[in-house]
Amino acid sequence: MKCLEKVKIMQPSGKTSLFVVLAAASAATAGLLFGYDVAVINGALVYLRADFHLGPETTEFLTAILFVGCAFGSIIFGWASDRYGRRAALFCAGLLFCVAAFTAASSAVVAQLLIARFLAGIAIGATLLVAPLYISEIAPARKRGMLVTLNQLLIVTGTLAGFIVSYELARFVPGNWRVMFFIGGLPAIALCLSMLWIPESPRWLLQKGRTEKATAVLRKISPESDVQATIDEITAAIREESGTYRELLSKALRKPLVLAVMLAIIQQITGVNTVLYYGSIIFAEHTGASAAEAFGMNVVVGAINLIFTVFGLLLIDKLGRRPLLLLATGGMAVSLVAFAVLLNTMAGHSTLLLLPVLGYVASFAFGLGTGVWVCMAELFPNRIRGRALSISNMALWISVTVLTATFLSLTKMFSVASVFLGYAVICVLSFIYIYLKLPETKNRTLEEIEASWSK
Numbered sequence: 001m002k003c004l005e006k007v008k009i010m011q012p013s014g015k016t017s018l019f020v021v022l023a024a025a026s027a028a029t030a031g032l033l034f035g036y037d038v039a040v041i042n043g044a045l046v047y048l049r050a051d052f053h054l055g056p057e058t059t060e061f062l063t064a065i066l067f068v069g070c071a072f073g074s075i076i077f078g079w080a081s082d083r084y085g086r087r088a089a090l091f092c093a094g095l096l097f098c099v100a101a102f103t104a105a106s107s108a109v110v111a112q113l114l115i116a117r118f119l120a121g122i123a124i125g126a127t128l129l130v131a132p133l134y135i136s137e138i139a140p141a142r143k144r145g146m147l148v149t150l151n152q153l154l155i156v157t158g159t160l161a162g163f164i165v166s167y168e169l170a171r172f173v174p175g176n177w178r179v180m181f182f183i184g185g186l187p188a189i190a191l192c193l194s195m196l197w198i199p200e201s202p203r204w205l206l207q208k209g210r211t212e213k214a215t216a217v218l219r220k221i222s223p224e225s226d227v228q229a230t231i232d233e234i235t236a237a238i239r240e241e242s243g244t245y246r247e248l249l250s251k252a253l254r255k256p257l258v259l260a261v262m263l264a265i266i267q268q269i270t271g272v273n274t275v276l277y278y279g280s281i282i283f284a285e286h287t288g289a290s291a292a293e294a295f296g297m298n299v300v301v302g303a304i305n306l307i308f309t310v311f312g313l314l315l316i317d318k319l320g321r322r323p324l325l326l327l328a329t330g331g332m333a334v335s336l337v338a339f340a341v342l343l344n345t346m347a348g349h350s351t352l353l354l355l356p357v358l359g360y361v362a363s364f365a366f367g368l369g370t371g372v373w374v375c376m377a378e379l380f381p382n383r384i385r386g387r388a389l390s391i392s393n394m395a396l397w398i399s400v401t402v403l404t405a406t407f408l409s410l411t412k413m414f415s416v417a418s419v420f421l422g423y424a425v426i427c428v429l430s431f432i433y434i435y436l437k438l439p440e441t442k443n444r445t446l447e448e449i450e451a452s453w454s455k
Contacts, residue, residue: 020221021147024135026194028150030090030127032187033097035158036165037066037120038276040184042298043166044177046280046291051177052110056408063277064405065114069121070128071397077126078390086134086201089126094191097123101185105178116181123188125397137201138221149313152370156309158187159276160302166280167295206234247384248391256379259437260392266430267372268399270332271423272364274407275301275357281408286416288348297354304358305365312366320442321371321378325434328367333427335359340417340424378441378449 041063049059073093081089096119104116132151139147165183169176202221205214211231218227248257275282279301283294316324339356346352380388410419441449 017221020139023138023198024147024150026198027090027131027134028154029187029191029194030131031151031154032158033127034124035155036162036184036187037124039159039162039166039302040180042277042280043295044180046284047177056412058110060405060408062114062117064401066117066121067397067401067404069118070125071394073122073125074129074393076122078129081130085204086130087195087198089130091192091195093123093126094188097188098185101181101188105182134201137203152309156306160306163298163302167299170292170295203234206231248388253384257388260376260379260388261395262433263372263375264392264396265399267368268396268403270368270427270430271403272361273400273403275361277404278407282416283350286343287350287353289350293350300354301357301361304362308362308365309369312370315366316371316374317442320440321375322438322440324367324371325438326431328363329427329431329434331363332360333424333431335363336420336424336427340421343417375441
């Protein structure tokens with residue numbers, strides 16, 4: 001996917017204009033789609049299982065098919081954003097999500113709901129790929145990290161908003177999962193409308209030879225005196241992007257490729273998405289909470305997820321990548337063991353059982369939730385980064401699909417406590433792997449990191 005190659009753009013320093021911030025925030029609206037969808041399926045599953053008489057396997061399939069769609073979306077819209085531009089790709093993804101949301105809300109049979117979830121996955125896979133790409137290509141270099149993380153912040157904000165909506169609907173409109181899905185179309189409409197005014201990526205325009213339009217955009221987002229220098233830098237960067245998939249298998253890059261894929265897998269198989277996607281089922285069926293109480297517990301989980309994501313973003317450049325990832329996997333393991341023990345000894349005490357779940361989500365949010373994406377982007381030279389990220393992202397989608405497609409079956413086969421103890425073991429093994437294999441990349445240039453793999 002060529003579009004993934006363009007994750008770095010040289011932009012002039014200086015004051016970041018309000019126009020750039022608004023354009024980045026508009027594109028980051030895409031994060032709300034994924035965040036809200038995480039929360040809405042969490043709440044809706046409680047009612048869908050009753051209305052459609054879903055067994056564990058069908059429930060898992062209904063959840064996992066979203067991620068199958070995400071994999072297709074990243075491939076299809078990766079090509080589309082290269083061919084037709086970032087704005088057009090985001091607009092179409094938003095439109096597709098609207099169709100998916102309204103199709104899900106009107107579902108009369110399970111097959112229709114499955115189609116809607118698959119289409120939503122395609123749209124989400126597209127936005128998770130194209131939105132950060134667009135922001136990185138329009139943001140000034142010194143503010144790129146902060147502006148790109150707007151997408152992650154809006155994902156967790158959307159998750160919290162979705163949990164709140166589910167909680168309020170459970171109080172006033174019990175069982176109305178159709179309203180939950182219908183509301184999901186609103187951020188998609190906002191995304192489509194915002195695409196009508198933001199400019200196209202100047203990097204994409206230059207790659208297509210449309211220098212005049214690229215110059216016009218750069219005059220809006222950077223000082224006039226820096227426009228030509230920026231064009232020269234972007235053009236030079238484009239010429240450097242000549243890496244091939246075969247090069248990834250070379251001796252120098254084989255080790256970072258394996259590391260990036262392992263980090264992507266670790267982020268998912270440590271199990272946090274079982275809480276984010278099946279939280280209502282876990283709380284309602286295994287902690288003694290009512291449906292309304294389970295939705296309220298989800299709201300607290302969403303708030304903790306948001307707060308500790310912000311902490312992670314603030315700490316990652318101060319503490320470093322390794323310490324955060326080690327603290328995260330260690331904290332997740334301890335929290336999971338505590339949760340499993342309490343499930344066996346304090347069943348029915350829902351408030352007490354919520355505490356280790358919050359510790360688990362908090363540990364993930366400030367470490368694996370933010371640090372993995374930064375590490376994967378830093379491990380590779382610019383010329384090959386896009387292809388490397390496409391491989392690691394595919395590993396991530398496969399891992400989360402397997403996770404969500406097996407959780408309920410595993411809990412039926414064993415028990416919830418046993419399954420979470422299994423995730424705790426994976427967290428411990430992940431801690432050991434990160435400790436032994438992951439180098440610290442804080443305060444090191446991309447060139448220094450690249451050179452280290454050749455030694």
